[in-house]
Amino acid sequence: xxxxxxxxxxKILLRARASIVNPMAFLLLSTLLFAIAxxxxxxxxSQQASGILWVLVLFTQLLSLDAMxxxxxDSGTLEQSLxxxxxxxxxxxxxxxxxxxxxxxxxxxxTPVIGxxxxxxxSAVPGTxxxxxxxxxxxxxxxxxxxxxxxxxxxxxxILALLVLPLFLxxxxxxxxxxxxxxxxxxxxxxxxWLALITLxxxxxxxxxxxxGLRISVEMQ
Amino acid sequence: MTxxxxxxxxxxxxxxxxxxxxxxxxLTAPAGTCVELLGxxxxxxxxxxxxxxxxxxxxxxxxxxxxxxxxxxxxxxDELLTPLExxxxxxxxxxxxxxxxxxxxxxxxxxxxxxxxxPCGKLSAGQQRRVAMIRWVLSGRRLWLLDEPLTALDTHxxxxxxxxxxxxxxxxxxxxxxxxxxxSVPLKTVLNLRPPPxxxxx
Numbered sequence: 001x002x003x004x005x006x007x008x009x010x011k012i013l014l015r016a017r018a019s020i021v022n023p024m025a026f027l028l029l030s031t032l033l034f035a036i037a038x039x040x041x042x043x044x045x046s047q048q049a050s051g052i053l054w055v056l057v058l059f060t061q062l063l064s065l066d067a068m069x070x071x072x073x074d075s076g077t078l079e080q081s082l083x084x085x086x087x088x089x090x091x092x093x094x095x096x097x098x099x100x101x102x103x104x105x106x107x108x109x110x111t112p113v114i115g116x117x118x119x120x121x122x123s124a125v126p127g128t129x130x131x132x133x134x135x136x137x138x139x140x141x142x143x144x145x146x147x148x149x150x151x152x153x154x155x156x157x158x159i160l161a162l163l164v165l166p167l168f169l170x171x172x173x174x175x176x177x178x179x180x181x182x183x184x185x186x187x188x189x190x191x192x193x194w195l196a197l198i199t200l201x202x203x204x205x206x207x208x209x210x211x212x213g214l215r216i217s218v219e220m221q
Numbered sequence: 222m223t224x225x226x227x228x229x230x231x232x233x234x235x236x237x238x239x240x241x242x243x244x245x246x247x248l249t250a251p252a253g254t255c256v257e258l259l260g261x262x263x264x265x266x267x268x269x270x271x272x273x274x275x276x277x278x279x280x281x282x283x284x285x286x287x288x289x290x291x292x293x294x295x296x297x298x299d300e301l302l303t304p305l306e307x308x309x310x311x312x313x314x315x316x317x318x319x320x321x322x323x324x325x326x327x328x329x330x331x332x333x334x335x336x337x338x339x340p341c342g343k344l345s346a347g348q349q350r351r352v353a354m355i356r357w358v359l360s361g362r363r364l365w366l367l368d369e370p371l372t373a374l375d376t377h378x379x380x381x382x383x384x385x386x387x388x389x390x391x392x393x394x395x396x397x398x399x400x401x402x403x404x405s406v407p408l409k410t411v412l413n414l415r416p417p418p419x420x421x422x423x
Contacts, residue, residue, distance in 0.1 A: 001313055001314065004310055004312065005310070005313055007313075008299070008302065008309075011302060012299065012301055074295070076293060076294075076296055076298075077299055079295070079297065080311070083276065083289075084314040084360075084362075085315075086316045219276055219277055
């Protein structure tokens with residue numbers, strides 16, 4: 001079951017490249033806007049870079065989350081996977097994982113380009129990549145709860161943001177702390193463990209909550 | 222006698238947004254039955270099918286239903302994937318091995334063999350419905366819940382649909398089919414949905 005589902009998601013990811021390209025274009029463009037509007041950021045490594053980077057990552061995630069289940073909902077494949085799947089939970093978890101591959105992982109890879117544009121010092125880049133690698137799965141997982149509930153709304157974007165952004169706060173707090181510590185050359189092991197813990201808790205809770213939200217959305221249609 | 226493959230309602234009544242749709246239904250359909258579900262627009266045909274599929278929880282009474290294939294108005298085909306890829310995904314959902322030879326044979330029978338590798342988004346509505354018909358046959362589930370399956374089908378495809386339903390019932394499967402056009406299937410049971418009495422009075 002897992003193989004066939006992963007194969008399908010992988011093919012769709014390759015054919016619907018907009019789902020990767022759009023969020024990344026958004027992230028890159030907003031980074032450039034910051035670099036143009038506040039050139040002093042780029043001139044020398046600054047403390048604000050960590051906060052700006054993480055907020056931009058949250059917004060990019062929000063943009064991608066809105067589309068997380070929408071195609072499947074509109075085409076009816078979502079209701080089919082709820083009815084026909086041996087374990088619907090697995091189908092939801094795979095969707096979340098592939099959404100993370102297309103957004104979170106790509107952000108991690110793009111960090112060496114985007115970080116310095118925002119005034120991140122080079123010495124902080126490895127720590128930032130670690131923070132994003134540990135934190136972005138939590139964003140996809142927690143975000144899937146809101147995405148599941150709002151997929152039935154034709155304009156769910158704002159409600160999704162209101163539901164999900166508060167859930168992102170712990171990730172934001174520990175994520176920026178790691179980046180700041182890395183920039184200052186301090187040890188950030190403790191914060192990294194905390195971020196990993198948040199992701200693990202999200203992994204346990206979110207797919208069930210997202211599945212419940214999706215069931216409600218499918219029933220309401 | 223009822224076994225696990227029998228479809229049975231005991232005074233089943235569905236609501237939608239708090240409004241009662243039809244009066245209490247009673248039915249016992251042993252394996253091999255084709256139930257033709259009739260009723261005016263808004264009588265609750267789709268809601269009854271969704272209830273049986275487990276997608277609708279506003280109902281009273283009880284029902285017993287084997288695991289079912291549900292075909293709603295949204296076909297459940299991904300437009301970026303080809304018919305074969307969609308069918309392979311459906312097989313994967315049920316954790317069964319995808320029988321590509323059988324799928325291609327059915328595609329040939331339904332006249333869409335040449336389109337087996339064309340993305341579903343480029344198929345016409347009727348051609349997509351034919352792909353969906355293949356999926357019912359390939360599924361291991363013995364009860365089919367079909368919501369107006371004749372929509373968008375040409376006369377040939379309508380005849381094939383009737384054939385496929387008749388074959389499925391002969392091999393011991395069951396069908397519940399909401400329709401506005403009579404099915405030409407032997408031995409069908411007609412179930413007519415009517416609004417509950419208190420609503421019918423005005």
